[in-house]
Amino acid sequence: MSDNQKQFDAAIVGGGVIGCAIAWRLAQGGMRVAVIERGDIGREASFAAGGMLVPLAEADEADDLFHMCVASRAMYADFAHELQQASGINVEYRTEGTLYLSLTEHDDEELERRWQWQHAAGLNVKRLNADCARKLEPQINPQLRWALKFPDDHQINNRLLIAALHTAARNAGVEFQTQTEVESLLIESLLIESRAGRKQIVGVRTSRGEVISKTVIVAAGSWSSLLKTEAETSLPNLNVAPVHGQMIAVEMPSPAVNHTIYSCRAYVVPRLGGFVIAGSTSDKFGFEKRVTAGGMASIIERAKEILPGFADLAVTETWSGLRPRAADGLPVIGADDSVAGLVYATGHYRNGILLTPITAQAVSEIVLKGESGVQLSAFSPQRFARLQADGSKP
Ligand SMILES: Cc1cc2nc3c(=O)[nH]c(=O)nc-3n(C[C@H](O)[C@H](O)[C@H](O)COP(=O)(O)OP(=O)(O)OC[C@H]3O[C@@H](n4cnc5c(N)ncnc54)[C@H](O)[C@@H]3O)c2cc1C
Structure with missing residues (x-):
C-alpha cells in the first residue's frame, strides 16, 4: 500500500x-x-430539511414507501435516545403531533379522502372541529373549517x-x-x-x-x-436527480406554536428557542442552490394561510437544499x-x-x-x- x-x-x-x-x-x-x-x-x-417525521400527513396511499416510513417512524424514539447516550446531544425529538388544516372547500375533499383511507386502515388519525383545533393552536387562521390530527407524526431538529x-x-x-x-x-x-x-x-x-x-x-x-x-x-x-426546495425561519415569541401544522399548500414547523420554519418549494434548478424572491414570496403567502401573523415576524434565516429523487x-x-x-x-x-x-x-x-x-x-x-x-x- x-x-x-x-x-x-x-x-x-x-x-x-x-x-x-x-x-x-x-x-x-x-x-x-x-x-x-x-x-x-x-x-x-x-x-x-424541516425535520418532520410525518408519514401520515404526507401519504396518499399505503404503498411500500408508506410502510417503510411508518416502520422508521416507530424506531425514532429509541433511535433519538440511543443517539443522545452515544453523543451527549439531544436531537429535540418532539411528540406533540401534526395538525392538517382544511381552509377551503377543496381542502375539505383532500382531508376527507385522507381521513377515509387512514381511518379504515386503523391508523392513528383524529378529526377535530375548528374549536378543538384552535384550542390546541390559538394562533391558527380563524377561517379554519376543521382539521385532522396525526398524534404519532412527530419531529426532530435535523441539524x-x-x-x-x-x-x-x-x-x-x-x-x-x-x-x-x-x-x-x-x-x-x-x-x-x-x-x-x-x-x-x-x-x-x-x-x-x-x-x-x-x-x-x-x-x-x-x-x-x-x-x-x-x-x-x-x-x-x-436515476437520482436533485429537486430544489427553499425554506424560511422566523422568530416566534411566545405563545409559539407547538405542533407541526400543514395546510394543503404549506407547512410550518415549530423549533425550540422561539422560532418556526416554513416551507417549501419544489423546482428543477439542476445542482444550483439558491434562495429566490419568488420562492420566498410564495412560501410566506402560503404560511400566512396557516398563521395569519406570519408575514410580520422577523426573518432569521432563509436557505435552500437539494432533495435526492430517483x-x-x-x-x-x-x-x-x-x-x-x-x-x-x-x-x-x-x-x-x-x-x-x-x-x-x-x-x-x-x-x-x-x-x-x-x-x-x-x-x-x-x-x-x-x-x-x-x-x-x-
Ligand atoms: C427543503 C427540504 C426540506 C426537507 N424536509 C424534510 C423533512 O421534513 N423530513 C424528511 O424526512 N426529509 C426532509 N427532506 C429530505 C431530506 O433532507 C433528504 O432526503 C436527506 O437529507 C437525504 O440525506 P442524504 O444523506 O442522502 O443526502 P445529503 O444530505 O445531500 O448528503 C449527501 C452528501 O454526499 C456528499 N457527496 C456527494 N457527492 C460526493 C462525492 N463525489 N464525494 C464525496 N462526497 C460527496 C455531499 O456533499 C453531501 O454532503 C427535506 C429536504 C429539503 C431540501
Whole structure:
C-alpha cells in the first residue's frame, strides 16, 4: 500500500444523515469505517430539511414507501435516545403531533379522502372541529373549517441530528475525511478459472488519494448518479436527480406554536428557542442552490394561510437544499447485483430524515450479515435496469 492509500472495512461516499447513520451502525458492528465527504459533514439536504417525521400527513396511499416510513417512524424514539447516550446531544425529538388544516372547500375533499383511507386502515388519525383545533393552536387562521390530527407524526431538529450522528460515529471510531471528493469507484474483475468472472469493489479514488475497502456504500444524495468507475464497468443508472426546495425561519415569541401544522399548500414547523420554519418549494434548478424572491414570496403567502401573523415576524434565516429523487420517487437501497461489495443508500427524496434509522439498520444488516430483515424489494438498485429491459419508462 502506498503512502496516500488507507485501508478500511467499509468506505462511505457522502456524509449526510444517511452516510453518517450507516457509518455509526457499521462501527458499532466492529468495522473500521471511513466517511468521505466532499464538503463539511451534513451541510447539504440533511441541513436544509424541516425535520418532520410525518408519514401520515404526507401519504396518499399505503404503498411500500408508506410502510417503510411508518416502520422508521416507530424506531425514532429509541433511535433519538440511543443517539443522545452515544453523543451527549439531544436531537429535540418532539411528540406533540401534526395538525392538517382544511381552509377551503377543496381542502375539505383532500382531508376527507385522507381521513377515509387512514381511518379504515386503523391508523392513528383524529378529526377535530375548528374549536378543538384552535384550542390546541390559538394562533391558527380563524377561517379554519376543521382539521385532522396525526398524534404519532412527530419531529426532530435535523441539524442537531447531524451533529449527534457525527459525534456518535466518531466516538465509535469512524474516520471522517472531509473536504475530500470521491472521484471514482475502484472495481476489479475477479478471475475465475482464468476467465474474468464477478466484479468486486476494492475502494475509491479521492481528491486526496485512494481509500482501499471491499465494501463501498454510495450515500451521496443528489450526486449519487454522477459517480464513475475506472474499470469498464457500468453502474446501474440510479436515476437520482436533485429537486430544489427553499425554506424560511422566523422568530416566534411566545405563545409559539407547538405542533407541526400543514395546510394543503404549506407547512410550518415549530423549533425550540422561539422560532418556526416554513416551507417549501419544489423546482428543477439542476445542482444550483439558491434562495429566490419568488420562492420566498410564495412560501410566506402560503404560511400566512396557516398563521395569519406570519408575514410580520422577523426573518432569521432563509436557505435552500437539494432533495435526492430517483425517477420513481422511491429510495434506492440495496447491494449491486454485479459488483460485490457495492451497496447503495440514496434517493430518499422528501423522507431522508424520517428514513434514517431504518436505512441505517437495513444497510448495516446487508453489510454485516449479507441480508436485511427490512423489506427492500421495491427499493432495489436494479429496478431501473429491469424496467429498461422491459422497455418501460421508470
Ligand atoms: C427543503 C427540504 C426540506 C426537507 N424536509 C424534510 C423533512 O421534513 N423530513 C424528511 O424526512 N426529509 C426532509 N427532506 C429530505 C431530506 O433532507 C433528504 O432526503 C436527506 O437529507 C437525504 O440525506 P442524504 O444523506 O442522502 O443526502 P445529503 O444530505 O445531500 O448528503 C449527501 C452528501 O454526499 C456528499 N457527496 C456527494 N457527492 C460526493 C462525492 N463525489 N464525494 C464525496 N462526497 C460527496 C455531499 O456533499 C453531501 O454532503 C427535506 C429536504 C429539503 C431540501
